[in-house]
Amino acid sequence: MFEFHADRKRYFDIQRDNAERFVIPFIEERFPIKPGQRVLEIGCGEAGVLLAFLEKGCTGVGVELDSPRLVNAAAWTKEYLDAGKVIYIDKDIYKVDVERELGGKFDIIILKDVIEHIHDQPKLIAEMKRLLNPSGCIFFGFPPWKMPFGGHQQMCKGKWLSKLPWYHLLPRSLYSYILKRNGEPVEALLEIRDTRISIEKFERIAKKTGYKISLSRHYLINPIYEYKFGWKARKQLGVIRHIPWLRNFVTTCVYYLITPE
Incomplete structure (x- = not known):
């Protein structure tokens, strides 16, 4: 296990930094992030990613089934929690009341390193329309299953x-x-292994559940590898990116931004 996976505070700081440097700029290529926008992170963990959005003036909701991780989230984002800028919920997203428990729909929904853990991926992606404003967007970041470390x-x-x-x-x-x-x-x-997701499978599910792929980025070197190995992020070669199936073996991370059709 990499050392920072055991050090949860360091992992939290890494997630926040990675979101500021890579996730937010990616989203802003199509969807400007402004103060007051509502952001939902599903599978937020300790909320390092969500913190980067709070720092830009957004209000946030973090949903996480692993309750002990939310204890850390509350401690490490205390300033925003006390100010009413963020809330955390340890509940199945399918059972959450959007208005009563979440305070309404969202401008941005984040799933970073989450979709590969979901058993019924089409169900979850379709369900998010219930949570998203019509003009909103959903960000996904995940490792394609067949990449060198796609098995986690x-x-x-x-x-x-x-x-x-x-x-x-x-x-x-x-x-x-x-x-x-x-x-x-x-x-x-x-x-x-049982929930494995490829690039082609994700794109097929997104389209089938009524979304448009607004933006995508494939990485030869995952941005998070800078923290693991000291390697700088590198986008996938264009010729590889456009070869279905083969690209899954050598693309270490993909980012997607989808919007309702």
């Missing part, structure tokens, strides 16, 4: 398994055996 190997405790690329593409039984043999978090890692 960084979760592994073992040094070599946490840094070994592509072995998550082995047959499920063999992959499970390797994880069990080495005392790794089998259930969590198999969940990623």
